Amino acid sequence: MDIVEFLEVVNEAPLPSAAKPRVPWKPSQPDDDPFITLPVFIAYCTIAAALRAWNRRNAKFKVILCLPEDSGLSIHLSAARVFLSAMADNKVGTRPFVSDWSGRYSHRDRFEAQTMDRAIFVKEPGNELDDEAWLFADAVLEVPTRSRRHVEAALRRFGMPVVEKDVALLLSEPWSRLDKAFQEGRTPTLSLQRLRRYPPPSVRGELPRLEVSGPTLEHMHGYGSLVEWGHDLARDLADFKAGRIRWEDVDDGVLISGPTGTGKTTFVRALANTCGVSVVVGSFSTWQSAGSLDDFLKAMRKAFEEARSKAPAILFIDEVSTFGDRSIRDHNRAYMTAAIAGLLELLDGFHHREGVVVVAACNHPDDLDPAIRRAGRLDRQFEITLPDGQSRLSILQFHSGVELDQPRAEMFDTATDGLSGADIEQIARGARRAARRRSEVLAGTHIIDQLPAVTELPEDFVRALAVHEAGHALVSIEVGHGEVSEVKISRYRAEGKSSQLGYVQYGHSSARPKTRPDYLAAIAVCLAGIAAETEVYDCFADGASGSETADLNRATELATMLEGCLGMGHTLVVEGSLEQLERLRSYNPEFRRRIHEVLQNEFDRARSIIQSRRAALHAIVERLLEANVLAGEEVAEIVRRHRMPTVSLAKLPRRSAGA
Template sequence: MSDILEFFEDGTLILPYGSKPRVPWKLSQPDDDTFITLPVFLAFCGIASALRPWNRRNARFKAILSLSEESCLSVYTAAARVFLNGIADYKPGTRPFVTDWGGRYSNRDQFEVLTKDQAIFVKEPNKTLDDEARLFADTVVDVPPRSRRHAEAALKRFGMPVIDRDVELLLSEPWDRLDKAFQEGRSPNLSLQRLRRYPLPSATADVPEPQVPGPTLADMHGYGPVVEWGNDLARDIDDYKSGRIRWEDVDGGVLLSGPTGTGKTTFVRALANSCGVSVSAGSFSTWQTAGSLDDFLKAMRKTFEEAESKAPSILFVDEVDSFGSRNIRDYNRAYMTAAISGFLELLDGFHRREGVVVVAACNHPDSLDPAIRRAGRLDRHYQITLPDAQSRLSILKFHSGIELDQSQTEMFGMATEGLSGADIEQLSRDARRAARRRLEVLSGTHIIDQLRALTELSEDFVRALAVHEAGHALVSIEVGHGEVTEVKISRYRVEGKYSQLGYVQYGRIGARPKTRADYLNAIAVCLAGIAAELEVFGWFADGSSGSETADLNRATELATMLEGALGMGHTLLVEGPLEQLERLRTYNPDFRRRVHDVLQSEFGRVKSIIQARRTALDAIVERLMETKAMTGDEVAEIVQRHKMPRVSLAKLPRRGTGA
């Protein structure tokens, strides 16, 4: 298409339909702020070629120029103004109408242009055109890419010799680099020198840099259901790439929430690696630093467009809760309303973002505007919690490659309780640094050295823990409170930190209405630890009371609810909510006595169970002292093995009949 252009020997561009050659050298209006640089002239050549039928004095048209190259919008916009200045006389203080197609103010621009004689919309390669656009415009034309003849003409027009090296440079450099190099007030020769002095790393661009293996979803231990969702997404994207499904069948967005450091960003990297796609990232704070509200919206739109250009891809939006809600009324409401509206438009808009999965992360999902979590936007929500002990070990192995022995595993689990994946990654870095300083190979010892100070508990202390937890497990099985899944005790305590030294983990109880018997069984299980200590030692320790989750506190709360809040006590009367019942228990002796009677009755029942099953209790304790951890099946097997034969009194034995 560029071959139809004709030039004089001095590089003057000959435009058809004119009585004499016109060149974009001097602006037709002295107050126009478009400065013609060499890149602008290059772009002008392409526009003049594309709009050749309308390149005549006072032609009336609305054109959409479809660009073929990225990152050249500003240059072509300037060149389009130069083109319109050449064919029409504009009044002082007015400018030719040129804007980008599909921008934020696209609808307003289309309305405004109805009053204009000439208008040009410049469309970037990643924007789409529909039938409405073609109905609106008088012409939609493809702008040819810059050619050798364009580059030669540009060099001539700026009084420079036509050298093959310079021509190739003008044709190979990205538009954004050309725009930065050729500035107002800088000579073209100096601009070319700068381009050659700071070349693109093309010599090494084809040689991929060594890549550090990144995590995949298989490495995301302890993340729960979101990993299963990620695996489904990876399969769907693979089917989409293969043409087996449409993009409408792929989940377009998901919301991740959880405390800082739980690994939301790491999960996104693992998700992208498993899906085989690239990641674009943005956040409220980074978009806000762009400047005014318009700059904010433009930066946000640019991030979405970047993700669309890489489709299929993942767009990670961090700090999404910073958008807040439009229901909050404060001095900043207008700004936030516009920001949220812009975000919603990009999430689904008129043309759905095909090929882009938006993964948003936040700490406070409840503060999000409800519209953001509407179906089709970020309606799926997964909470990412702090990793459990096994997950922390897996995270350690991923970051360090170290597998700890049994003793180290126990210390690591105790000392890292409450730590996030980011904390464990930092711990691994510190351990590697320590190993380097000592000129040693990284080992479990270096990991343990980085942990918080641990104190090894005495044998008597550990046995008391074993008796207490064994009592909970045994009574739970006996009364049918719930399935025991794990029993564990520790040999270590973290200095200066309250930590749970033992626990019994229960399976989920079936969803059914709870009766008085269920509450009494729960109270019995709470009291079983101290009942076991009394049976074995004749005393119980103070760890069973004090905190809200301590055994006696929890048992007292359940008994209070039973007597005063559920109508399951000595009367159907409901005394009030739990907060009032605590006060009632303090100042009402009769109510306090009834709560006491419930606790005392269940404590007597539990002591009877412990005494009757003492053999099983001792067996569980000895096993815990050896292994420090037992599965629920192991506990149940011991209880069953030591089950006492029972004589049924339901039926009397039949007497033989004598002759």
């Protein structure tokens, strides 16, 4: 018989006629405890409902009461003592006995309870019952959640009017907040007033800020899934503080990585502000500066203890990769092994860290010992990349409060390509300083003045860029290489800086294995830019080669892989690694000829598509020159709109009778 079936039997069973139910708590009782609070009375009502079958004279029982999700353990323990005290008489062995079933001294308490006539053990949600519990207890009962009747009874018991807003408040507030508000010596009316004056964060619409200042997660642009994780953590911490979930349900360890200046420290401040918790900061170098290895370990333990004292809190470990990897052997191996072992112990060993979220940051996560990244420690990992154009504009607006117009936004985008969030913060700081020196209101001109010199490109050069990028997009759509998500060109160039003046961004490719046609399609797309330039201008510019990511370099690499690494060329023989093939390409004329044939065939294929789809190419170019950036959906729509209709020859038209 499970708990639910047991409860149904108890609730339906009639009480014996000789066992008249007692009403243990009446205001007229002379020994009524003056320090019993209104929440304790509400909890008492729920316990009395659960113990209805044992609410009679001379009843002897040992029961385990299972609390609902919003437990309020301390309040229910007090209410259980009230229930047993009201039933007690002067006989030996009838004093009230109440304990936490899974508490620190639970085994000792269970032994002591065996000598008692009546004993109540209270079990919090999430603590599983073993076979010993079912053998020990006369009954295991679910405590019902508080109801309107319980709250109304509590208000009447304390001589207060039953007002709808008070009833709703007492039903919605978590037990932990009720316990704090209704304190000994504070009247129920004053306690209700304090509950209304300091509503929970979910009611205020934002989480409180403690000890930290700065941005919130709403300001962290370009951080993607890391921000989503942060919002989830904020909700989980709020639920944990309200007693709705256990700490085991909180994601309490995360590793974030990325280049210097990408805002890892700023993210932690924003996370703390959003979650409304304190931050304790530590690092390998800080702890090492304490002295010897013993001093190092003591300093590290002290940081964890400080975070536990402020729980829930965030412990931020900066540059965690400095701990290194125990598999690397050098003269510091013994020291580093002891340091890593100490960190692992604090992360998940004997020292539990309930209430402490560990956020670790580093530039090179691969240098970190794998044990630190194991499940249950820092198992969640996020990479922060340099911000894209839109994110850089958002970062600028946060630090300066200035929103740039379209021409200046373009100049800013070009000049700040490859810069980090810290770099942009420095630009905003310089702009504010310049405005102060001139006694002017901060504006876009002050920001542009802080940027590297930017040159506006000639119109014919911009048109050639548009032709090149439109060629990539058009051929990609036609050969089914991948979904185009964005096409962009720039009208400005930052002096002394090699920046990308145009690009086509593709969506996620299919996860299926790639075949020879897939590689050939990718090569055709790489060559489509110069194919479009050749078709329109009868030649192409030098920007398509040189760097590793340039079109011709990438196409040559793919063709080399096809012929030598993948067995997809003229033979199944694999020639060697890509590095070896580069040398083979230089010294083996036959191998070089085969790669040339692949490139030439795909170039001719791309140019043929451009020739047959000149109208679509022209339409994409003109629209790109107007807007500078096009969404993939708009490009695909232009291609569909200019697709030539086909004539089916499956059914020939009938000749007329006179023909």
